[in-house]
Amino acid sequence: NAGVMQNPRHLVRRRGQEARLRCSPMKGHSHVYWYRQLPEEGLKFMVYLQKENIIDESGMPKERFSAEFPKEGPSILRIQQVVRGDSAAYFCASSLGGYEQFFGPGTRLTVL
Amino acid sequence: QQQVKQSPQSLIVQKGGISIINCAYENTAFDYFPWYQQFPGKGPALLIAIRPDVSEKKEGRFTISFNKSAKQFSLHIMDSQPGDSATYFCAASWDKYIFGTGTRLKVLA
Numbered sequence: 001n002a003g004v005m006q007n008p009r010h011l012v013r014r015r016g017q018e019a020r021l022r023c024s025p026m027k028g029h030s031h032v033y034w035y036r037q038l039p040e041e042g043l044k045f046m047v048y049l050q051k052e053n054i055i056d057e058s059g060m061p062k063e064r065f066s067a068e069f070p071k072e073g074p075s076i077l078r079i080q081q082v083v084r085g086d087s088a089a090y091f092c093a094s095s096l097g098g099y100e101q102f103f104g105p106g107t108r109l110t111v112l
Numbered sequence: 113q114q115q116v117k118q119s120p121q122s123l124i125v126q127k128g129g130i131s132i133i134n135c136a137y138e139n140t141a142f143d144y145f146p147w148y149q150q151f152p153g154k155g156p157a158l159l160i161a162i163r164p165d166v167s168e169k170k171e172g173r174f175t176i177s178f179n180k181s182a183k184q185f186s187l188h189i190m191d192s193q194p195g196d197s198a199t200y201f202c203a204a205s206w207d208k209y210i211f212g213t214g215t216r217l218k219v220l221a
Binding site: 004006033035041042043044045048056059091099100101102103104105106 | 118144146148154155156157158161201205207208209210211212213214
């Protein structure tokens with residue numbers, strides 16, 4: 001199955017630590033999107049990347065959050081110095097560049 | 113202008129009934145309207161989608177109705193089944209997705 005893969009599925013961090021979330025898009029997809037979902041809420045767009053480029057990061061917090069999608073390897077969403085408010089499910093989606101986005105199973109981040 | 117308003121927040125339907133979820137948007141630049149289904153602990157899965165040049169699209173038991181002038185679209189689930197119990201999200205897109213807040217559907221056996 002060549003679906004979108006995310007790891008880890010669950011991640012626990014203490015306040016002040018770093019969290020790294022990885023996303024491998026579907027085979028052949030070069031467009032990756034990251035979304036955050038708080039409990040009982042919808043998904044909020046964070047960032048849109050194409051290979052080696054950030055296309056739109058309008059939904060990313062200005063501090064502590066960064067994303068990359070290198071030429072080789074998965075896309076990484078990095079959260080530095082995590083705080084309790086960062087606890088959420090983070091979803092990655094990929095596309096061929098058209099409208100359809102296919103979502104991964106998500107990473108559930110818990111900040112203690 | 114970037115919001116997509118979704119209602120109801122929750123919905124209970126008897127098995128075999130019709131489930132109807134509504135969404136409204138403001139930004140006329142949106143040109144793609146997908147619906148996603150999400151089960152607890154899982155990622156959203158694309159259910160059905162429509163473009164604004166079409167007023168209705170049907171796939172199996174799922175139908176999208178689209179009213180361009182009213183800037184509204186809705187999902188109809190015919191013959192609802194307990195297995196349809198999930199959270200449903202509408203979205204609107206021109207380059208990135210703007211999601212509605214979700215509808216938690218429970219279909220009673």
